[in-house]
Amino acid sequence: MGQARPGRYQWPLLSATDAVLSRRETLAKTGARGRIILASAAPLRTMAHFIRLISMAKTLYDKLWASHVVRELDDGTCLLYIDRHLVHEVTSPQAFAGLRTRDRGVWRTDANLAVADHNVPTRDRALGITDATSRRQIETLEQNCRDFHVPLFAMNDVRQGIVHVTGPEQGATLPGMTIVCGDSHTSTHGAFGALAHGIGTSEVEQVLATQCLLQKRSRTMRVRLEGTPPPGVGAKDMALAVIGRLGTAGGTGYAIEFAGSAVRALSMEGRMTLCNMAIEAGARAGLVAVDDTTINYLAGRPFAPKGALWERAVAAWRDCVSDADARFDQECEIDVSALAPQVTYGTSPEMVVSIEGRVPDPANEQDPARREAMSAALAYMDLRPGTAMTDIAVDVVFIGSCTNARIEDLRAAAAMVAGHKIAPGVRRALVVPGSGLVKRAAEAEGLNRIFTDAGFEWREPGCSMCLAMNADRLESGERCASTSNRNFEGRQGQGGRTHLVSPQMAAAAAIAGHFVDIRHDL
Amino acid sequence: MQRFEKETGLVVPLDRLNVDTDAIIPKQFLKAVARTGFGANLFDNWRYLDHGEPGQETPRTPNPDFVLNKPRYQGASILLARGNFGCGSSREHAPWALLEYGIRAIVAPSFADIFHNNSLKNGLLPVVLPETVIDRLFQAVEAHVGYSLTIDLRGQRVFAGDEEIGAFAIDAFRKECLLEGLDDIGWTLAREAEIRDYEARRRNEAPWLFQSAGGHS
Numbered sequence: 102m103g104q105a106r107p108g109r110y111q112w113p114l115l116s117a118t119d120a121v122l123s124r125r126e127t128l129a130k131t132g133a134r135g136r137i138i139l140a141s142a143a144p145l146r147t148m149a150h151f152i153r154l155i156s157m158a159k160t161l162y163d164k165l166w167a168s169h170v171v172r173e174l175d176d177g178t179c180l181l182y183i184d185r186h187l188v189h190e191v192t193s194p195q196a197f198a199g200l201r202t203r204d205r206g207v208w209r210t211d212a213n214l215a216v217a218d219h220n221v222p223t224r225d226r227a228l229g230i231t232d233a234t235s236r237r238q239i240e241t242l243e244q245n246c247r248d249f250h251v252p253l254f255a256m257n258d259v260r261q262g263i264v265h266v267t268g269p270e271q272g273a274t275l276p277g278m279t280i281v282c283g284d285s286h287t288s289t290h291g292a293f294g295a296l297a298h299g300i301g302t303s304e305v306e307q308v309l310a311t312q313c314l315l316q317k318r319s320r321t322m323r324v325r326l327e328g329t330p331p332p333g334v335g336a337k338d339m340a341l342a343v344i345g346r347l348g349t350a351g352g353t354g355y356a357i358e359f360a361g362s363a364v365r366a367l368s369m370e371g372r373m374t375l376c377n378m379a380i381e382a383g384a385r386a387g388l389v390a391v392d393d394t395t396i397n398y399l400a401g402r403p404f405a406p407k408g409a410l411w412e413r414a415v416a417a418w419r420d421c422v423s424d425a426d427a428r429f430d431q432e433c434e435i436d437v438s439a440l441a442p443q444v445t446y447g448t449s450p451e452m453v454v455s456i457e458g459r460v461p462d463p464a465n466e467q468d469p470a471r472r473e474a475m476s477a478a479l480a481y482m483d484l485r486p487g488t489a490m491t492d493i494a495v496d497v498v499f500i501g502s503c504t505n506a507r508i509e510d511l512r513a514a515a516a517m518v519a520g521h522k523i524a525p526g527v528r529r530a531l532v533v534p535g536s537g538l539v540k541r542a543a544e545a546e547g548l549n550r551i552f553t554d555a556g557f558e559w560r561e562p563g564c565s566m567c568l569a570m571n572a573d574r575l576e577s578g579e580r581c582a583s584t585s586n587r588n589f590e591g592r593q594g595q596g597g598r599t600h601l602v603s604p605q606m607a608a609a610a611a612i613a614g615h616f617v618d619i620r621h622d623l
Numbered sequence: 624m625q626r627f628e629k630e631t632g633l634v635v636p637l638d639r640l641n642v643d644t645d646a647i648i649p650k651q652f653l654k655a656v657a658r659t660g661f662g663a664n665l666f667d668n669w670r671y672l673d674h675g676e677p678g679q680e681t682p683r684t685p686n687p688d689f690v691l692n693k694p695r696y697q698g699a700s701i702l703l704a705r706g707n708f709g710c711g712s713s714r715e716h717a718p719w720a721l722l723e724y725g726i727r728a729i730v731a732p733s734f735a736d737i738f739h740n741n742s743l744k745n746g747l748l749p750v751v752l753p754e755t756v757i758d759r760l761f762q763a764v765e766a767h768v769g770y771s772l773t774i775d776l777r778g779q780r781v782f783a784g785d786e787e788i789g790a791f792a793i794d795a796f797r798k799e800c801l802l803e804g805l806d807d808i809g810w811t812l813a814r815e816a817e818i819r820d821y822e823a824r825r826r827n828e829a830p831w832l833f834q835s836a837g838g839h840s
Contacts, residue, residue, distance in 0.1 A: 589646065591668050
């Protein structure tokens with residue numbers, strides 16, 4: 102796109118009916134249609150957008166966007182109203198400091214909800230936080246919430262947990278909302294038919310001060326997941342398969358709506374897992390249309406509307422779906438009826454194969470930059486091309502994170518663990534519930550006993566070993582089966598090696614000491 | 624925000640796809656409550672042979688093989704990078720660390736959305752050029768010690784000396800903010816009445832959106 106010059110009009114290259122794309126095609130198209138066109142000052146619109154304008158049929162994204170525009174500027178930048186702002190300790194201190202410096206207040210305190218999650222210890226809470234820098238950050242959050250009257254779930258509150266588990270659990274996440282948080286996994290909340298995405302600290306400050314953000318519209322992509330996956334294959338495997346297909350940048354500039362029979366059949370927990378990982382395909386926002394599953398999940402949640410207001414809200418939420426004839430800028434379809442459990446082998450979530458597969462050989466990769474990235478990843482992961490995934494032994498197992506620490510995840514993992522012991526070669530196996538309420542529910546079902554009897558540690562809620570900001574981390578060279586969302590170098594501890602899997606796959610790896618094809622054990 | 628109009632500077636190449644924000648600034652440095660102090664820990668895991676912790680007083684051991692440590696790239700203000708630069712976590716500490724180190728612009732074939740946004744809000748200019756141009760730039764930087772570029776935001780052009788390397792796009796609003804060093808918040812607060820009008824209308828249409836999220840303050 103060397104000819105993409107500012108101000109010069111270009112009719113977009115895409116068609117509205119892009120069929121199923123191979124990953125390479127997707128990447129090429131993303132490159133061709135990426136920032137240059139999207140960011141142009143000219144009033145460019147995609148063909149699909151043009152057709153939408155004529156037909157009036159709207160995608161869910163279009164509806165969410167349109168209902169939140171306060172003002173649109175000439176270049177398409179919009180002042181977008183934000184309904185819900187979730188706040189945590191890591192990305193907010195500088196934002197509150199900015200408010201203080203300029204003597205600004207919080208626009209609408211009741212739109213905010215704060216909870217400490219990234220830094221919190223997951224054991225011996227009675228001892229407080231022993232790490233001085235972590236303690237200072239959490240105390241800063243508490244002080245900021247007091248000073249600015251922002252609602253907070255404190256560390257000793259049973260509702261405390263990972264912000265992306267807590268929000269939905271409380272009904273603070275509702276369909277039709279715009280939801281932001283200084284955390285990239287805010288895409289999780291799109292599972293409720295809400296427009297939700299991560300923001301940086303400057304934007305955290307802006308939302309606190311103005312309840313608005315200055316944003317450009319994303320393009321829309323629909324990923325249809327069709328068919329019934331085999332037993333033992335679930336939302337996490339679908340998410341990894343989508344990322345494997347699109348690539349880690351395939352969704353850049355898009356909001357991805359997940360649709361299809363396999364998505365309709367998912368629980369809200371499963372839909373959250375799927376939307377959570379939209380960002381790992383490059384899409385800031387994931388979306389799932391509202392249906393009975395959504396509404397049934399929300400009924401009776403503490404901060405969901407009640408009585409007549411509930412009825413009114415439900416009637417409105419029924420429209421949080423894409424119209425039948427709505428056109429998307431890009432479409433992708435994956436048949437999940439024969440999908441196998443997925444395992445990552447490298448240092449990017451797109452480096453994923455099925456459990457039946459082997460570590461790929463970089464020599465077979467045609468693109469030099471990708472070949473180089475793959476070689477570097479295999480060196481970091483200490484893996485040889487051709488190794489069967491089932492031959493990879495693990496040192497550590499982590500079941501937790503905003504991807505997979507909800508009650509359904511813990512039930513699925515416990516079902517694999519029941520009656521077994523963790524393998525002698527596994528040094529540590531952790532279960533970190535997503536919130537105090539998930540922990541309490543799991544304990545009421547006896548899941549904690551199943552895990553501890555098998556040799557797992559049963560911890561307090563928090564982000565924990567997903568990003569290793571607290572004491573839970575891998576030592577250099579340790580290999581981990583993890584239910585989290587990122588296998589980046591050093592993510593779980595410097596020198597640590599991460600394989601992303603589903604809760605069942607992680608649990609099975611703990612028992613066997615290596616990855617196994619759980620379909621054969623079910 | 625730092626203003627950005629034109630930057631001429633030495634180019635440092637980081638020949639790696641999908642550089643994530645965990646690599647740009649590792650998690651242990653995110654415990655800070657200030658906006659400054661991240662430059663010394665930019666690319667910490669790659670840049671040093673020893674493990675770094677925040678507030679560490681002991682001298683570090685630089686990794687001589689990492690490109691930022693090579694004598695020929697000292698003082699660089701333009702980072703040449705590969706696709707999907709800045710993927711992963713939304714941490715704005717990543718652009719803060721790059722700016723504090725001295726990087727004012729990043730030239731790459733593509734950027735991750737959130738990083739792109741965060742950079743623009745801090746006066747760090749993400750410049751997208753086509754893959755083929757980026758390939759040529761990597762070769763040129765390798766071949767010529769002291770290879771510099773000029774990035775002209777007003778004209779939206781990249782030059783190597785007198786030679787035009789390419790043109791880049793940027794939203795008109797963002798460009799104006801960068802040229803003037805404008806603050807989004809100030810701009811938005813000047814439209815307070817419009818926001819109040821919107822809220823009044825929405826409160827009527829969808830009152831449940833204005834219920835408290837709960838908790839206690």
